[in-house]
Amino acid sequence: MKEIAAVVTMVKDDHDFLRRWVKYYGDIFGREALYVFAHGGEPEISEIAAGCNVMRLPPGYDPKWAGRRARLFGNMARALQNYFDFVLVTDVDEFIVVDPETGFDLRTFLTRRRTGSVISPIGVEVVHRPQEEPEPIDTHILGPRRFVRFSSFYCKPIILGTPQVSFARGQHYSTHPELRIFQRLYLFHMKFCDRHDSQALLESRAQTISTAGYGEESETELSTRWNKLDGKEEAFLDRLANLPKIDGWDFGPEMTHMQDTWGPRDNELYHFEKLIGKEVREVPARFFGIV
Secondary structure, three states: OOEEEEEEEEEOOOHHHHHHHHHHHHHHHOHHHEEEEEEOOOHHHHHHOOOOEEEEEOOOOOOOHHHHHHHHHHHHHHHHOOOEEEEEEOOOOEEEEEOHHHOOOHHHHHHOOOOOOEEEEEEEEEOOOOOOOOOOOOOOOEOOEOEEEEEHHHOOOOEEOOOOOOEOHHHOOEOOOOOOEEEEEEEEEOOOOOHHHHHHHHHHHHHHHHHHOOOHHHHHOOOHHHOOOOOOHHHHHHHHHOOOEOOOOOOHHHHHHHHHOOEEOHHHOEEOOOOEOOOEEEOOHHHOOOO
8 A cells, every 4th residue: 555645855955944844744744755865965964854765966066967856856756656646846945835724734635636646736935024024033934934925936746646747857847738736735935035045045056056167058957046146146135025015815816827828838848827926925824833
């Protein structure tokens, strides 16, 4: 008999996010169901992820690194589905959360779903507004940080109930032709949840690309976010922090946009048209403390 779900990620340096990732998904599925690729094999990763399945990968980057990473995730998910009904493939700063108003956690949600499908959560980016949220993050992120913007980039097809799926880089698109979204299932992307840490991370990644000597031609393979800001990281984060606020927690129009624009793109991938929110919403208090 198969277990309900495994969760897969890859990590390098992001030790704080890894602690939170292991805590969140480990509490739901058990650490034995978590699979962590350690890019570079830092010993801290094995310590933080004790009880998880940690696999070391060689260090370094090259122009085709992101494509290899996507293929690794797809192949790993296919293998694990011999033993699990679902495989969740997430970045270490991504947390899939069921609205507490449903009375379900993520495990219960998945037990009520049929296999054979691919599920995309509603993607929201947590945005730090230092003028309203001066306190540092401690045990939990949601609560101390309570503003998000919708981002179609994070409506990722990453809950896999079928092995017949391949990913684009970043897991933003896949080869599965059917779009399945649920109104109360969210992916909280946490990369920008702390202004100081976000700026340090953006600058570090830009330096990694620069040191490796990759120019504009590398953008087709390496994540464009790593080198597109061109020294303007602070200005980018300022814009995020000052987006206007709107009321409500209804993503119905965004879901309609996803459904109406869904279709095939080149190289056998399916997706919807890009839609990035130009405003932020406040996270309802019922989510506080979940992550």
